[in-house]
Amino acid sequence: MKLNRRSFLMVTAAIPLTAALGAPLAVKAGETGTIRWLSPENTTGNWDPSMNTTLANTRIEFIVFDTLLRYPMTGDDLLKPELRLVESYEMTDGHTVDFVLKKGIKFHDGSELTAADVKATLEYYSREGAARAFYPGPVKVEVKDDHSFTVTTETFPAHSFLFLQVYSPILRAADVATPEKLAGSMIGTGPFRYVGTTTDGHNFEAFADYWGGATGNIQKIQNRYVPDGNARMLALMSGEAEVIERLEPEQYDSLKKNKDVATQKVNSVENRYLHFRCNKPPFNDYRVRRAAAAAIDREGLLSLIGEAGYGADSVLPPMKLGSTPQPDYGKYDPELCQKLLAEAGYPGGKGLPPLEYITSTGFYPKSKEICEAITAMLQAEGFPVTLTVMEVAAWNDAYYNVNAGNMIDGGWAPNSPEPNIQLMLQYYSKVGLVTGVNEPELDKVLLKQVAETDMNTRAKIISDEVLPMVAEKLPNQVLFNSAMMIATAAKLTDVTMTAAGDMDFTGATMA
Template sequence: MSGARRAVGDEGRPGRRDFLARAGLGATAVLLSGCGVGSGAPRGALRAAFGQPVTDLDPYNAATAVDEASLIVKRLVFDTLVRREGKTLVPGLAAKWRRDGDTRWVFTLRRGAVFHDGSAVTARDVVACLEHTRTVVSAQTPLWATVTGAEAPDDRTVVFTTDGPLGSLPVNLTLLFIVPARRVADPAQKRSPIGSGPFRVTGFTPSTSVELARFDDYWGGRAESPAVSMPYIAETSTAITALRNGDIDLLWPVPPDQLPEVTGVPGIAVESVPSWTYYFNWFNCSRKPFTDPDVRRALCHAVNVPQIVESLFGPGGRQMRAPLPATVAGHAAQEPWAYDPAAARRLLARAGLGRGFTTSMMWFDATGPLARELAQAMISAWAGIGVTVRPQSIEKAMWLERLNSLDWDMNLQTNTVTTGDAAFTIGRLYDSKANRLGYRNPDLDAVLARAAATPEGPERDALYGDACATIWSDAVGLFPVTLVTGYGRARELTGFTPAANNQPDLAVVGRR
């Protein structure tokens, strides 16, 4: 990442500081004064701060089923049959697997895997976890819709059955966290869960901190650090000060406008990676006036996306041309919405809203870097065509509740393609049965069903490409920017690799 950007960009375009100043969004310095961030961590612990709070640790909680912050911790505490390393699927609790015809998958568990309470991981535990997760209606539900069941013919064999070909089952299983069968519905899992991962939970205060200790009997070998401490630091400036002072060892994502504050600092290394994380603003397609595609298209035309991306994010973001990042298989670039306020007004007039209307947008600030600034930039643009947007910046737990109950007009958030597969985003979010944003399209449903049944390859990518085109042209949301994730870390750390899904493997991170 480059250093500080100029106040005025090329061709007279406003730079980030000027852009924020015009919007009335100048940064406020927050000083760290004796807060003791990370001071309570055990000796030798890896002190890692992510930009969102962890609200729950239950692997089957509907509200946090795909929550990014929770997933970071869950991957340390629990394990899955299949894991992802970069773009490759590798064995986890399953030593091997094979497809047996169109509707059966056979997984063989590895020997010697045990839970944190010392009990052995068996095929019966896997079956119980699948059965339970299928009963919980959550953002993961569409991933398991075509799985009809699982059985355990012996302790080390699990057979999954589907109602048709399901090429994405192995990648979906990177999200099925395995716990003891007797604990699948135990309320204690929210605060002090039992898993079989490289760390066990020793302390958890929701939205404040997570404390983990190394599990020495982990089947994959002992983690490099004896403990992991994950404080949530709400103010990024405070977190950056903590990193500079050595109170934490790892911080991500570092907002693009604040990367210069950690670049070139002695003892700190800065790394970045084009991520699978992107911003979108959904329109509630079941709530007027967003039931009318012309209204949605009008709001897309009203926003100068290239200018906002350049001015706010600079090299820390890339303008989107599809409803998922360009690095995800199944991406198909679309024609960007032209910045055309006159066309926007004509579309509103055609929808009977020539005088504009009033609506609202909700988000939580910690959803990603510059969330509030991005929200304000779009709100200002919509004001220019007569659309008044009431900003609703709310705390994360309330945001999750309202999101899942469709209690909103517009919703701004980041999403991460956690599995690196289009099925996780396109297939999971836009199927009519999922009803994530009140959008229903039977033709799209048919395309998504065909894609889910097709093995990985060009045909499957083309189907998801068709889905991208439909979602984009129907303007179910505005997709402005894919983020480049910046990581700031202590140079003495070893084994760290930036992750495109914002979920780095902290078990392999140690120190010199």
């Protein structure tokens, strides 16, 4: 079904709107140096960084913890890291990196960061069974002295290890030894320390001994989950919040004209997907997955998402190692859709079982409208699809449950050049997060690039072999790439946003 504004309105007119306008948020009046930050997604209730991939958690980790390295993901040299907790590093061979820590860095409890903390952290993150399974294998850390250590990766390249540091916030060794402490609290080296959670939200205070030196005047941050986008916007406009995330495109357009509000937008690293549950019929057959993808008019979806998205021509956003455009990726082709359905034994969609497509409301911009349009497109080609719209917490529970539904809407926003945060986690059969895929041919090329220690050779394997195979087997379809949009009170200045949507408040000032 080719999508235009008229056909979209005809489709959605038949679907009742259930999202209610949220009431203004009842929170305490803001003080100078205090930020009330409204999040569109709930945290998991477990503060252990290794046990989640939820953006709400990683947003908070960004202000509480710090990492050895950080990759800005913008500018001319996307692969050049910013030194954070380390003074220097040297990659001595394809599997070994020597590091020297900066001296005098303190955790929020006053203890000093040492190489022993780094060893405990990295070996903990790379263990088998971590939910944040970004490491392809274990790492070994040899402590030379309090501030020097060597990392060895036996089964994957050292350059991949460097890329993964973005998602390896450094913990105290004492906390790693007691996982229940990690689950219940956070002690990092970042600019803000966690002071507890109340009915008003998660609360943070500026850390006076922060090694990086804050230049702004922000002393307190309160982070609260507010699932309704209208409620978040009303809270900002009424002075009951200073920061809101995930603006709808029409909200962004409106707030840009408001003198009491400042807006920011970045073309982000986030892909928005239609994930197929490849672990069960009919999407265990890649021909049915490709047929569904060919039924979707992605250009029409871009007209709906507006400022909140931009076109995608690969399963990897352009900031990733090995990312290259794939010819005809995601091309709208109803004839191909019908051909593939017939080849798979479902001519015109006959014989397909009822299919459930799951999405959320209040988190991703236009998620309900986008998925209503996709549902109509699939139905027009014979797919018996029904759409289930969940509130964010329920959708989060369903997202990683490959037995929930047949398709699910979602995004993936790793702020790192490392492609395996997407490739291995989503497409390798022994992991298969969200998709539950099992394609031996795809596994073979994925393992080939994991084993390659030369970065340029690995990038070529990804572009020439992995990405075409992913496009053929298609465990999920990238609909578009996201633009992250936030709004802040005009009295709050110098908040900076990364390509993943994380916010840096160290230079922020509240008038």
